Amino acid sequence: MKKLELHATLEVYDNKEELAANDVSLMELAIKARHRAYAPYSNFTVGCALLLDNGEIVTGNNQENAAYPSGLCAERVAIFAAGAQYPGVAVLKMAITASPKDDSFHKPVPPCGACRQSIAEYENNQDNDIELYFMGAAGKVLKSHSLRDLLPLVFDKKYL
Numbered sequence: 001m002k003k004l005e006l007h008a009t010l011e012v013y014d015n016k017e018e019l020a021a022n023d024v025s026l027m028e029l030a031i032k033a034r035h036r037a038y039a040p041y042s043n044f045t046v047g048c049a050l051l052l053d054n055g056e057i058v059t060g061n062n063q064e065n066a067a068y069p070s071g072l073c074a075e076r077v078a079i080f081a082a083g084a085q086y087p088g089v090a091v092l093k094m095a096i097t098a099s100p101k102d103d104s105f106h107k108p109v110p111p112c113g114a115c116r117q118s119i120a121e122y123e124n125n126q127d128n129d130i131e132l133y134f135m136g137a138a139g140k141v142l143k144s145h146s147l148r149d150l151l152p153l154v155f156d157k158k159y160l
Contacts, residue, residue, distance in 0.1 A: 008149040013141040019133065023093070026051055027133060027141070029059055030095040033074065037061035039101070046074035046098040046109070050082050053090040053128075058082040074098075075115035079122055090126040094119070099137035106139035110150055119147045120154040 013019055016027045026049045034047025039062055046062040060078030064071040075096060082091060098109035111119060111134070123130045129146035144150055 006152045008144070008152065010149060011143040013143065015139060016135065016141050019141060019143075022051075023095070023133060026057065026093060026095040027097065027135070029057060030097045033059040033061045033078075034097050034099070037074065038063045040064060041066065041068075043101045044098065045101055046096065048074040048078040048097075049095045050078050050091050051093040052082060052086055053092055054086065056082075056086060056089070058085065073112060073115050075111045076118050079118060083122065090128045091122055091130050092128075093131045093133070096132065096134040097137065098134075103137035105136040107136050108134050108140055108142040109136055110134050110142070113151075116147060116151040117155065120151055120156065123147045124154070124156050 016024050019027065029049035030047040032047065033049060034045045037045035037047060039045045041064050048060045050058045052058065058078050058081050060081060061074045062071065063077060075094065079091065096111060099105040119130060123146065132144040132147065133141055135141040148154065
């Protein structure tokens with residue numbers, strides 16, 4: 001038997017103000033998107049903002065439905081919208097913020113497993129890393145230089 005060790009390195013910022021100015025702006029757009037989320041069942045809101053290679057910014061937020069699991073996470077709303085509106089344009093950065101509606105959660109919230117898989121599909125297809133920034137309502141921000149840091153053993157087309 002052998003062991004396989006996987007390592008990921010994330011950058012930790014004490015707050016969003018420590019980010020570069022353009023990254024602060026992207027996170028602010030994600031926060032605005034979070035406040036527009038439709039989350040009447042979980043009361044847990046998520047916002048996402050993507051910076052595309054053409055300079056466009058696409059936002060998304062979670063959209064719940066009484067018939068679980070018919071809703072969709074903010075990250076997938078944003079990345080699918082980007083793919084539909086700007087096919088073939090690479091996603092450079094993704095900012096994510098998540099918290100209950102009362103803004104009480106201040107720990108960084110990474111994308112769920114389904115979102116990680118969807119982001120991986122875009123990252124693999126564009127053959128370009130996507131920087132991910134994620135936070136709660138406030139407080140620390142974590143930065144990943146690639147989705148592979150969060151999902152190192154990604155399932156992709158090479159397995160099909």
